[in-house]
Amino acid sequence: DAKTTQPNSMESNEEEPVHLPCNHSTISGTDYIHWYRQLPSQGPEYVIHGLTSNVNNRMASLAIAEDRKSSTLILHRATLRDAAVYYCIRLGTGNQFYFGTGTSLTVIP
Amino acid sequence: NAGVTQTPKFQVLKTGQSMTLQCAQDMNHEYMSWYRQDPGMGLRLIHYSVGAGITDQGEVPNGYNVSRSTTEDFPLRLLSAAPSQTSVYFCASRRDRLSNQPQHFGDGTRLSIL
Numbered sequence: 454d455a456k457t458t459q460p461n462s463m464e465s466n467e468e469e470p471v472h473l474p475c476n477h478s479t480i481s482g483t484d485y486i487h488w489y490r491q492l493p494s495q496g497p498e499y500v501i502h503g504l505t506s507n508v509n510n511r512m513a514s515l516a517i518a519e520d521r522k523s524s525t526l527i528l529h530r531a532t533l534r535d536a537a538v539y540y541c542i543r544l545g546t547g548n549q550f551y552f553g554t555g556t557s558l559t560v561i562p
Numbered sequence: 563n564a565g566v567t568q569t570p571k572f573q574v575l576k577t578g579q580s581m582t583l584q585c586a587q588d589m590n591h592e593y594m595s596w597y598r599q600d601p602g603m604g605l606r607l608i609h610y611s612v613g614a615g616i617t618d619q620g621e622v623p624n625g626y627n628v629s630r631s632t633t634e635d636f637p638l639r640l641l642s643a644a645p646s647q648t649s650v651y652f653c654a655s656r657r658d659r660l661s662n663q664p665q666h667f668g669d670g671t672r673l674s675i676l
Contacts, residue, residue, distance in 0.1 A: 485662045496668060
């Protein structure tokens with residue numbers, strides 16, 4: 454199974470960009486990279502996913518390293534509502550989604 | 563759109579009681595899974611199913627049973643509840659077993675075992 458590593462916590466000032474890193478050095482060539490977030494007292498919420506190219510959607514951008522051993526979730530302008538735990542997903546051999554402990558993002562007003 | 567629906571939202575059980583947590587999705591998704599989340603921790607995979615009639619174990623399957631008789635439903639059974647099973651349980655679904663599909667989550671069932 455692939456493994457992921459994320460910092461336990463990060464802080465950002467409101468309205469500034471946030472770069473959340475993830476190392477997935479054992480990822481296989483066909484595995485997609487997924488990010489989810491969990492707001493307090495809610496279920497996980499899909500954020501973004503990608504394979505090789507950088508991806509953008511209304512919530513965030515995903516920058517994938519050329520060797521695919523790391524990725525960065527980019528929130529372009531952090532708001533207080535973005536305070537959450539962000540998970541970079543580890544895929545199992547059967548494409549199960551495994552969650553680590555994630556990165557707890559604090560947004561400072 | 564209902565998405566992934568979990569019932570009940572809250573439940574209190576006594577040790578040794580049995581219970582079924584219900585999960586239903588209306589998106590015709592083949593792949594469904596159950597997770598538990600303990601305070602301050604990430605989600606841990608209990609069981610998953612790649613389609614009707616097919617189930618498999620995740621990281622923490624002990625004490626839980628599942629079945630998948632229809633595409634829509636994926637119930638999780640606690641045969642003899644233990645205090646260690648006090649947790650928040652999340653059900654999830656996605657279109658199929660491929661990793662290029664986003665996963666959709668229910669709102670969770672908060673279960674307390676006394």
